[in-house]
Structures are given as structure tokens and as C-alpha cells.
Amino acid sequence: MEELASSSRRSFIKKLSASAALLAIGANPLAATAKERITKLTILHTNDVHSRIEPFPEDGSRNAGLGGVARRASLIKQIRAEEAQVLLLDAGDIFQGTPYFNLYGGELEIKLMSKLGYDAATMGNHDFDAGIDGFDKQLKHANFPFLIANYDFSGTVLEGKTQPFKVFHKGALKIGVFGLGIALEGLVEASNYGQVKYLDPIPVANQIANQLKLEHQCDLVICLSHLGYSYKDNKVSDKVLADQTSGIDLIIGAHTHTFMTAPEIRKNKQGEEVRIFQVGFAGINLGRIDYYFEKGRKKKQAIGLAMRIDQQLNDDFEIA
Amino acid sequence: MIRLRKIALFMFVLFLTACSKQLILKQTNISQINVAAKVQPDQSILDFYAPFKKSLDSQMNRVVGSSAIALAKNSPDNNLSIFFADAVTASCKQRNAVFDFAFPTTNGGIRNSMPQGDWTLRNIYELMPFENECVLLTISGKKINSLVDFIIAKGGQPLAGITIQAIAPAAAIVKINGLAVDTNRTYIVLTSDYLANGGDGIMAFAKPINKASLHYKIRDAILDYVQSQQLIGKTINPNIDGRISIQQ
Numbered sequence: 001m002e003e004l005a006s007s008s009r010r011s012f013i014k015k016l017s018a019s020a021a022l023l024a025i026g027a028n029p030l031a032a033t034a035k036e037r038i039t040k041l042t043i044l045h046t047n048d049v050h051s052r053i054e055p056f057p058e059d060g061s062r063n064a065g066l067g068g069v070a071r072r073a074s075l076i077k078q079i080r081a082e083e084a085q086v087l088l089l090d091a092g093d094i095f096q097g098t099p100y101f102n103l104y105g106g107e108l109e110i111k112l113m114s115k116l117g118y119d120a121a122t123m124g125n126h127d128f129d130a131g132i133d134g135f136d137k138q139l140k141h142a143n144f145p146f147l148i149a150n151y152d153f154s155g156t157v158l159e160g161k162t163q164p165f166k167v168f169h170k171g172a173l174k175i176g177v178f179g180l181g182i183a184l185e186g187l188v189e190a191s192n193y194g195q196v197k198y199l200d201p202i203p204v205a206n207q208i209a210n211q212l213k214l215e216h217q218c219d220l221v222i223c224l225s226h227l228g229y230s231y232k233d234n235k236v237s238d239k240v241l242a243d244q245t246s247g248i249d250l251i252i253g254a255h256t257h258t259f260m261t262a263p264e265i266r267k268n269k270q271g272e273e274v275r276i277f278q279v280g281f282a283g284i285n286l287g288r289i290d291y292y293f294e295k296g297r298k299k300k301q302a303i304g305l306a307m308r309i310d311q312q313l314n315d316d317f318e319i320a
Numbered sequence: 321m322i323r324l325r326k327i328a329l330f331m332f333v334l335f336l337t338a339c340s341k342q343l344i345l346k347q348t349n350i351s352q353i354n355v356a357a358k359v360q361p362d363q364s365i366l367d368f369y370a371p372f373k374k375s376l377d378s379q380m381n382r383v384v385g386s387s388a389i390a391l392a393k394n395s396p397d398n399n400l401s402i403f404f405a406d407a408v409t410a411s412c413k414q415r416n417a418v419f420d421f422a423f424p425t426t427n428g429g430i431r432n433s434m435p436q437g438d439w440t441l442r443n444i445y446e447l448m449p450f451e452n453e454c455v456l457l458t459i460s461g462k463k464i465n466s467l468v469d470f471i472i473a474k475g476g477q478p479l480a481g482i483t484i485q486a487i488a489p490a491a492a493i494v495k496i497n498g499l500a501v502d503t504n505r506t507y508i509v510l511t512s513d514y515l516a517n518g519g520d521g522i523m524a525f526a527k528p529i530n531k532a533s534l535h536y537k538i539r540d541a542i543l544d545y546v547q548s549q550q551l552i553g554k555t556i557n558p559n560i561d562g563r564i565s566i567q568q
Binding site: 055068071096098103185186249284287293296 | 344345346347349350352353354355356360361362364365366368372432436437442446450451513517521
């Protein structure tokens with residue numbers, strides 16, 4: 001933090017000498033403390049909670065005693081009390097794994113996420129396990145949006161009930177969040193996804209991230225991805241997504257239940273940093289990302305010059 | 321005048337640039353918090369789900385059997401996969417189903433480990449939460465090769481009635497009920513409707529000669545086996561018997 005303050009002061013003085021016009025602006029920025037100039041944003045996230053309402057039982061197994069939604073609620077409450085700007089996100093597979101889902105069809109999972117104040121979630125393959133009708137039935141209990149950009153729900157019960165992205169305003173910050181789902185064929189029983197169409201996530205991600213960065217002027221673009229962290233073959237994964245897109249700052253991953261000790265930092269197709277993070281499964285961990293922003297002039301970004309609407313994007317796919 | 325206007329325009333642009341200062345990301349700290357016992361649970365959440373839990377506990381906490389050892393899938397030939405495949409096999413045979421070997425789930429379909437000691441109905445649900453049913457597929461002996469390749473490529477799968485000794489990825493000694501594979505005959509495989517319908521992309525199961533549902537849930541097959549053992553006073557104690565080995 002100290003480093004941050006001194007570098008910001010140096011850059012400010014540089015700007016000051018470059019432009020006397022700044023002096024004409026009313027407030028005296030020199031008086032502002034570093035603290036006032038820094039905007040902090042805290043992202044909290046889960047993935048693959050799989051109906052794990054209660055902690056794993058104390059039965060000597062590997063995850064004994066871990067997790068539990070009531071403990072997660074305490075942590076979230078505490079962090080919200082400490083931090084001004086918090087976003088709480090989930091990367092899918094909310095359903096399936098304990099009898100809570102078999103008995104109540106996902107009602108409790110969604111009600112609890114609403115109580116915990118989730119800001120958004122995306123859909124995982126197991127969120128189709130009660131069929132799209134089963135998912136639709138529980139949607140009424142959600143006070144947060146489901147963000148999914150590469151499933152086309154046209155002509156199904158879910159048409160118009162999800163959205164590809166959402167822009168969150170937190171203080172002076174604009175955060176664009178969008179969701180990506182995994183290929184359904186061969187993973188989800190055909191009868192459970194019916195007429196839902198899966199779209200290639202790469203062109204969709206490029207198009208949406210571009211839209212969020214340029215049109216919506218987002219300071220940060222987050223992808224909730226249920227694609228999976230990495231595969232031995234060339235199947236699309238979070239690594240592939242990071243490498244073949246631009247405009248995404250953070251990929252919150254899921255599906256592969258990967259316990260990461262540190263985020264993976266990769267370079268996108270413009271050479272910019274993308275971070276990938278995933279926190280295992282079952283609510284054993286709560287991911288926490290703190291971003292520190294500082295007021296300043298942005299260098300013209302390569303993304304603004306080289307982005308294009310990808311031709312591969314399905315014609316009948318509309319951004320709602 | 322034009323010069324003045326130019327200067328005014330220049331000043332205006334300068335002013336705009338100065339005002340359009342954006343928020344620039346300076347630092348990112350990524351961490352995670354372990355949701356462990358030291359975190360006090362939120363009472364309002366506990367209270368909220370208490371009625372759901374009460375009803376669930378009354379249905380799920382019933383002891384249905386017990387195991388001499390803890391079961392986990394940690395190698396190709398593991399006690400959890402063996403238990404799973406043998407339990408489904410035994411229950412389906414009890415129902416007079418006739419088949420050559422069983423491949424009732426992929427490893428990914430086994431959703432939890434099983435503890436040593438008493439098993440409750442909840443344990444069975446967490447092992448096999450899906451509603452899938454047992455299916456008998458009749459396939460050509462010529463497809464066994466492709467099936468074995470799939471199994472080896474995935475580092476082993478839950479199997480019963482078939483043994484595979486493989487040196488990955490090429491050579492394998494495969495026996496079905498102790499006999500070498502005969503490509504001129506057909507085999508009946510016990511599997512799940514999920515795998516039979518294209519789940520996990522098993523090519524050998526595509527377009528089978530015959531497909532017949534037993535209308536029997538895989539979870540019920542496991543439960544019936546566990547309860548049958550409890551009834552005769554036996555504990556679960558699967559033997560790692562080397563039915564599958566993969567040398568890399």
C-alpha cells in the first residue's frame with residue numbers, strides 16, 4: 001500500500017507539470033490522501049458447491065468437517081462489514097451432490113444463495129440435472145441473475161430468464177460480469193437440456209468482453225466460467241479461453257473442482273494479463289480477490305484498437 | 321480570431337482529458353478462506369434451513385449397512401470402484417438380469433468417498449446422487465477393443481466381470497469372465513442409461529445391437545446390496561483384486 005501511495009504521487013506530479021490546465025480545476029488534488037484516491041473492490045466467489053448445505057460430516061474422510069453455508073454466510077457478513085465494495089459470485093454447479101437436491105429439487109440452494117446476497121451466478125452442467133423445467137421452477141427463489149452468454153435458450157422455458165452479462169456499479173467502479181457454460185452434448189442427458197443450444201464460447205467471450213470494455217466502459221471484466229480449468233486434449237478450457245480472447249481480466253473457474261493454491265496468470269491474445277482462479281468444490285473454500293484502483297489517466301489500450309466482432313458468432317444469437 | 325479559437329479548443333480538449341481520468345487497476349491480491357470449524361456459523365442461516373434439515377435427517381440418517389474400511393477412488397484399481405461395480409452387479413443378478421460384465425459408471429460418476437463404520441442412506445445418496453437406471457447393452461465383440469481403449473485412456477474405470485492388464489496406451493490383455501475376447505460373438509454389458517445414451521462419449525456404446533432398461537436405479541441397486549449384506553450380518557470389505565492394472 002505504501003508503494004502504491006508514493007507511485008501515485010509521483011505520477012500525479014508528472015501530470016501536473018505536463019498540464020497547467022489542471023490547476024484550473026476547483027479541488028486541490030494534492031490535498032487528497034492516498035487512501036481517498038484508492039478505490040478497493042472485493043470479489044468473493046464459490047464454484048461447484050453441489051448442494052453442500054451442511055459441512056462434510058466428521059467421518060474421517062478427506063473433507064471431514066469442512067464447508068457449510070452458515071459458516072460461509074458469517075465470513076461474507078464479516079467481509080461486507082469491513083469492505084465498502086463487495087461482489088459475491090458463483091461459477092455454477094449449485095445443484096446435485098447431497099440429498100438436499102434429491103428431496104427439495106434445488107429450492108434450498110437457491111433460497112440460501114439469495115439470503116447470502118449473491119450478486120450473480122452462472123449455470124453448470126449439473127444445474128440441468130432436474131431438466132430445464134426443474135431449473136426454471138427454482139429460478140423464482142433467486143433474487144440474483146443467472147449470467148450465461150453461450151447458451152441459446154430460444155424457444156425453451158428459460159428464454160429471457162437469464163442474461164449474458166450484467167454491469168455492476170460499485171462506487172465509481174463499473175464491473176462487467178458475464179457467464180460461460182460447458183458443451184452439453186455427451187455431458188448432460190439430452191432430455192434434460194432439450195432445445196438449449198450451446199455456442200462456441202471463444203467468439204462469444206470476445207464479443208461480450210469487448211462490449212463490456214468499450215461500450216460499457218467497464219473498469220474490470222470478469223468471466224464466470226464453467227468450462228473447466230484445463231484438459232489433456234484441446235477441449236476448450238479456462239486456459240484456452242484466457243489465451244484466445246481479450247478484454248477479460250479475471251476468469252472465475254469451475255467444473256474441474258480444481259483446488260488452486262495461487263491464481264494462474266496468463267497472457268491474452270493482446271499480451272495482457274488474465275488471471276484464472278478456482279476454489280475446489282463444495283464450498284470448502286471461499287475465494288477472495290481484492291482489487292485496488294487508483295485515479296489516473298489510462299494508457300490507450302490495445303483492446304480498443306484490435307477488437308472485432310467475431311464472424312463465428314451465431315447469427316440468431318442476440319444480446320438481451 | 322481563428323488562432324484564439326484554436327487555443328480555446330486546445331484548452332477544452334486538455335480540460336476534458338484531465339477530467340476523464342479513469343480508475344486504473346494498480347494491484348490485485350488473490351486469496352481464499354478455508355471454510356473450517358473455526359468459523360462460527362451464522363445462526364439465522366442455521367435457523368432458516370433447520371426445517372429442511374429436520375425432514376431430511378428423518379429420511380436419510382437411517383443406518384443401512386457398515387464397512388470394515390474407508391473406501392476411496394485413488395488409483396485405477398481402487399476399493400470404491402470395485403465396491404460400486406460389484407454391488408450393482410450383485411443386485412442386478414439378484415433380479416435375474418443376464419450380462420457378461422458391468423461398467424455401471426465412469427469414475428466421474430462416483431461422487432463421494434465412503435467412510436469406515438456405519439453407512440447411512442445419506443452416504444448412499446452422496447455416493448450416487450443421480451437418478452440413473454441400469455441398462456443392458458448388447459454390443460459386438462469387435463467393439464471391446466475401443467471400449468478398453470477408452471477405459472485405459474481414462475486411467476481405469478469401475479468394472480466387474482472383465483479384467484484389463486494394460487501397458488498404456490497400446491497393448492492390453494483383456495479377459496471377460498476369465499476368457500479372451502471373442503470378436504465374433506456379442507457381449508451384454510451392464511451400464512447406466514447415462515452412459516448408454518452417449519454420456520462421457522463412449523463410442524463402443526453407440527448404436528448397440530440391443531438396449532434394454534432394467535427400470536432399476538443404480539442407487540437402489542447399491543442400496544439393496546448394502547442392505548442385503550447388513551441383513552446377513554456382513555460388513556462391506558471389498559478386495560483390491562488387480563482386475564485392472566495400467567502400466568504407464
